[in-house]
Amino acid sequence: MAFHIFRRQAVYYWRRRTPRALAKVLGRQHLSMSLHTTNRAAARRLATQVNLFLDDVAMLADGADPHLTRSQIETMLHAVVEKQVAKLDRVAFAAKNAPGFDVDQARSDDRRALWTYTLLDAQGHGAAVRPEDRDRMIAEGLSEVDIEAVKRHLALLRANDMVPTKYHVLRQMIDGVQAVPTAMNMDVAQGTYFRGMRLALAQSERRYGGVRIEDEGLVDRLLLAKNDPPKPVSHAPSAAVDRSDELPRSDAPTVPQFIPMADFSQFADRVAQQNAADNHWDAKTQRQAKSIASLFVKFVVQDQRILDFSLLRQEHVGKFVDFLRFDIYKHYGKSVRDEDLSIEQLRDKGRSVVQAKRGIGGDTLNRHLTFLGQIFDYAIARGSKSLEGINLTKLRARSRGKNKRARDARAKLPIDSAKAMFMTAPFINCAGWDDLGEWGMEGGSQVFHCALYFVPILIYYTGARREELCGAMVDDIIFDREGCRPYIHIAANEQRRIKNAQSKRNIPIHPELIRLGFLDYVSKIKALGYKLLFPDLYSPSSRSPLGNRFYKLFKPILTAAKITEKGLGAHAVRHLFGAQLKKKLLTKEDRADLLGHGGDSETSERYCEPHELDTLFEFITKLDVVTGHLEPHATNLIPWVENREVAPFSQPSRAKRSAGTVSAGG
Numbered sequence: 321m322a323f324h325i326f327r328r329q330a331v332y333y334w335r336r337r338t339p340r341a342l343a344k345v346l347g348r349q350h351l352s353m354s355l356h357t358t359n360r361a362a363a364r365r366l367a368t369q370v371n372l373f374l375d376d377v378a379m380l381a382d383g384a385d386p387h388l389t390r391s392q393i394e395t396m397l398h399a400v401v402e403k404q405v406a407k408l409d410r411v412a413f414a415a416k417n418a419p420g421f422d423v424d425q426a427r428s429d430d431r432r433a434l435w436t437y438t439l440l441d442a443q444g445h446g447a448a449v450r451p452e453d454r455d456r457m458i459a460e461g462l463s464e465v466d467i468e469a470v471k472r473h474l475a476l477l478r479a480n481d482m483v484p485t486k487y488h489v490l491r492q493m494i495d496g497v498q499a500v501p502t503a504m505n506m507d508v509a510q511g512t513y514f515r516g517m518r519l520a521l522a523q524s525e526r527r528y529g530g531v532r533i534e535d536e537g538l539v540d541r542l543l544l545a546k547n548d549p550p551k552p553v554s555h556a557p558s559a560a561v562d563r564s565d566e567l568p569r570s571d572a573p574t575v576p577q578f579i580p581m582a583d584f585s586q587f588a589d590r591v592a593q594q595n596a597a598d599n600h601w602d603a604k605t606q607r608q609a610k611s612i613a614s615l616f617v618k619f620v621v622q623d624q625r626i627l628d629f630s631l632l633r634q635e636h637v638g639k640f641v642d643f644l645r646f647d648i649y650k651h652y653g654k655s656v657r658d659e660d661l662s663i664e665q666l667r668d669k670g671r672s673v674v675q676a677k678r679g680i681g682g683d684t685l686n687r688h689l690t691f692l693g694q695i696f697d698y699a700i701a702r703g704s705k706s707l708e709g710i711n712l713t714k715l716r717a718r719s720r721g722k723n724k725r726a727r728d729a730r731a732k733l734p735i736d737s738a739k740a741m742f743m744t745a746p747f748i749n750c751a752g753w754d755d756l757g758e759w760g761m762e763g764g765s766q767v768f769h770c771a772l773y774f775v776p777i778l779i780y781y782t783g784a785r786r787e788e789l790c791g792a793m794v795d796d797i798i799f800d801r802e803g804c805r806p807y808i809h810i811a812a813n814e815q816r817r818i819k820n821a822q823s824k825r826n827i828p829i830h831p832e833l834i835r836l837g838f839l840d841y842v843s844k845i846k847a848l849g850y851k852l853l854f855p856d857l858y859s860p861s862s863r864s865p866l867g868n869r870f871y872k873l874f875k876p877i878l879t880a881a882k883i884t885e886k887g888l889g890a891h892a893v894r895h896l897f898g899a900q901l902k903k904k905l906l907t908k909e910d911r912a913d914l915l916g917h918g919g920d921s922e923t924s925e926r927y928c929e930p931h932e933l934d935t936l937f938e939f940i941t942k943l944d945v946v947t948g949h950l951e952p953h954a955t956n957l958i959p960w961v962e963n964r965e966v967a968p969f970s971q972p973s974r975a976k977r978s979a980g981t982v983s984a985g986g
Contacts, residue, residue: 332363400516588613682717783897791816859970
């Protein structure tokens with residue numbers, strides 16, 4: 321049994337329990353096969369080989385993904401290009417010093433070789449000159465003689481066993497990025513090699529036209545980096561001369577020093593520290609500012625090939641803005657892996673999605689430029705004069721809504737649509753905690769008290785913003801103070817910030833929320849030891865706002881209520897709150913106190929006090945009740961919330977999984 325063999329009708333068989341990692345893929349608990357031998361010794365040898373092979377496969381399946389990552393592929397590509405460019409440069413230097421050198425012939429040979437590897441890159445090692453390839457080559461100026469030369473070059477490479485590329489060359493590429501030499505990875509390495517050769521051969525102007533990108537600004541960098549030679553120190557005694565009455569010399573011009581681009585990131589760190597010390601930026605804002613500064617440095621170095629901070633010009637910043645507007649993936653930064661990608665990888669990620677998902681929005685761009693502007697100002701104040709000529713204002717996106725009234729900028733949610741929203745499954749009878757959007761069994765009344773149930777009701781009866789509610793803490797719900805109406809205290813907390821200073825406010829809790837068991841829910845969540853009001857939105861493996869998770873659940877509910885017009889989401893419910901109060905003849909100051917808006921004049925903003933809770937309570941009771949058909953239920957939490965387990969939609973590390981349950985939001 322040590323060899324996992326047994327005999328049946330004189331023939332030996334191999335049988336073994338499937339390793340756990342493979343069992344998940346194959347769906348089989350055991351693997352077996354005939355060894356086609358009646359000899360015990362031969363069966364043992366064969367079984368040993370099969371066991372080793374199975375162990376290798378199981379190791380790969382149980383470990384990390386054996387496939388090459390995008391970063392590893394790019395690293396291999398860079399190595400091929402760098403090696404081949406250097407090799408071709410040496411060949412060109414030698415050729416140009418040889419008698420009878422013909423630069424036109426050299427260019428022609430380069431062009432033929434380029435087309436050879438262009439075909440290999442496009443078609444693989446079985447490449448041939450097809451009719452469409454011939455048409456392209458002729459269109460680019462190649463003659464029939466050139467085309468025949470390309471065919472001969474392909475044949476010569478195969479005759480000399482250079483196509484396919486030799487195994488040890490591809491294996492060296494794989495080993496260089498510490499990857500597993502699987503058949504798939506070897507194929508990827510082969511394609512990467514052809515691609516790298518094509519890119520290197522395309523640099524003909526570098527070899528025979530004297531066009532080298534690294535030469536741009538080289539003299540400037542050398543001069544800027546060159547320090548004044550030290551003055552010789554004389555050890556001979558000399559008479560002391562009192563020069564205290566002389567003015568300092570100012571006729572000698574100062575030589576600008578080479579400033580590495582890495583200093584820009586240091587400036588960003590100091591700006592973040594300064595704003596944090598002045599209580600202007602919270603941790604999230606600091607992280608955003610550092611992130612855009614890091615991306616800017618990466619773009620300038622990798623795409624613009626600028627290593628000297630003092631050589632930064634308006635056109636370089638303009639190209640960075642174009643990269644943000646047209647090339648980068650729209651949701652850049654939401655994944656922690658984005659910061660590890662190169663500029664070319666970020667472009668590839670943008671190209672991999674539809675046009676609508678490329679480029680960041682105007683508001684986000686302006687926020688990034690505001691961060692960069694503060695860093696620029698900080699650097700200028702500390703002697704970086706080269707930045708004074710860069711105008712970020714001209715690169716900002718134009719503000720929206722100039723040609724329309726502010727109240728028409730967003731779609732409005734009709735009151736009937738709000739009523740239809742509360743007629744869907746989560747509020748009346750859902751199929752289960754993991755299927756809240758689907759209807760349960762006919763005649764049932766299953767309801768789970770969670771964010772999807774309470775947040776839409778809260779938005780309608782309080783007018784609060786989505787993230788203000790999704791990121792609220794249990795202690796933000798005040799209802800156990802004697803002589804005080806229950807209310808929600810909205811302010812910055814450890815989970816989320818608020819939009820602005822006027823967003824800090826108190827909103828009384830509508831009687832409908834109390835009738836539907838909201839306060840009972842808060843008490844039960846608090847008794848379980850949670851800090852978050854809605855722990856069902858929390859995942860320890862995500863930094864995304866909790867409102868994003870809520871909207872993912874809420875979107876199908878809107879669709880079920882036939883609310884499909886663009887812009888009609890959770891924020892549209894908040895707009896409905898304000899629109900209703902306006903119809904009830906509340907003044908804009910009254911509505912502002914509930915909505916967390918600031919006044920538009922000295923009279924309305926400075927010379928006034930917010931309303932008392934009792935007054936605000938009178939205001940919210942003017943709202944039309946759209947949940948009167950809902951039946952109150954005893955608090956029914958989602959099971960994994962009640963058991964204080966990690967959210968099933970989270971992706972915790974293996975260490976966290978092995979540690980058992982985790983208190984989400986606790």
